[in-house]
């Protein structure tokens with residue numbers, strides 16, 4: 001059944017928008033009708049490609065009656081202000097992860113959306129990846145019995161990609177916990193059923209030039225007895241894409257010569273201002289081009305152990321390991337790896353059927369981010385109180 005394209009306004013034309021843009025560009029179920037960004041270059045680039053109206057402030061785009069949905073892709077610290085403004089103007093909202101930095105902001109955002117009766121979806125996150133959905137469907141089929149344990153790890157160059165100054169300050173939402181753990185948390189919650197119970201974690205802050213968490217290991221216990229181990233290093237040494245068929249996070253084949261590239265590029269940067277400017281070259285209207293991916297996106301190796309077998313996620317599907325046989329189930333093809341996020345958005349706005357990754361879901365995942373930091377700081381296990389099930 002065809003329906004009117006969902007009219008979307010974009011708030012923040014930076015890196016996150018660039019990564020989602022290939023999926024947005026080709027999807028006839030949506031139309032990009034407006035954008036809000038402080039930099040004139042980005043606004044001009046938007047008008048050149050999409051037409052529509054552009055704004056330099058959140059209030060004006062919220063008043064644009066042609067906009068049905070706002071995709072908030074601004075830095076974490078603006079999510080609360082922008083989501084609440086959008087909700088109060090009656091717009092449905094897709095906000096990039098994490099929902100917010102503080103739990104207080106996150107709660108206020110969720111309440112504002114509930115009060116205005118608008119949908120709030122937190123994404124894209126890698127919990128929307130097609131192989132994750134495949135694993136969930138197999139779990140639901142009951143073939144492998146109940147989930148028992150999940151192991152997820154990811155070794156990347158996250159900390160050495162060009163950053164704004166606040167992205168290297170934990171109390172301003174910087175470091176790998178708010179930007180990266182939240183992906184792993186979303187995935188393991190989706191596969192484990194959602195209801196985290198407690199968290200024990202340690203974190204690593206090992207480079208005084210990038211003084212925020214670059215690594216963590218956390219053990220998340222769930223109310224149904226599942227336990228998940230999540231480990232991350234963003235220190236740009238071992239690259240776990242080697243264990244993902246040499247496919248990178250965005251679904252592209254990895255070029256071996258790119259090893260060490262993030263650190264090499266950063267060496268030429270002499271100040272935090274220059275680093276911010278380098279990051280801006282990767283925003284919309286800059287020189288960066290995102291090529292069409294040939295695989296699904298992924299967030300590193302993930303193994304789900306069930307009563308009767310294991311599931312291993314890959315960028316092209318899932319491996320299923322039973323007692324005496326194993327099989328590979330290819331992932332269904334989709335127009336773009338991020339198309340499931342648009343499916344979720346259209347289904348929420350047009351059919352009033354929200355996905356799992358609602359505002360309250362995002363709040364529960366944010367609670368685990370804070371629990372990782374608190375557990376590492378206090379050397380204690382932290383109980384969880386804001387969890388919801390799938």
Ligand SMILES: NC(=O)c1ccc[n+]([C@@H]2O[C@H](COP(=O)([O-])OP(=O)(O)OC[C@H]3O[C@@H](n4cnc5c(N)ncnc54)[C@H](O)[C@@H]3O)[C@@H](O)[C@H]2O)c1
Nearest residue numbers: 012013014015016036037038073074075076096097098124
């Ligand atoms: N899902 C993903 O794959 C993914 C990838 C990268 C970033 N992100 C998330 O997206 C968000 C943005 O990160 P980024 O790396 O794209 O940052 P960025 O700096 O590249 O982009 C942020 C954009 O917001 C604009 N902006 C800043 N203040 C604004 C304001 N007051 N009003 C309107 N626009 C404003 C900036 O000019 C810029 O265009 C973060 O929350 C991050 O976690 C998600």
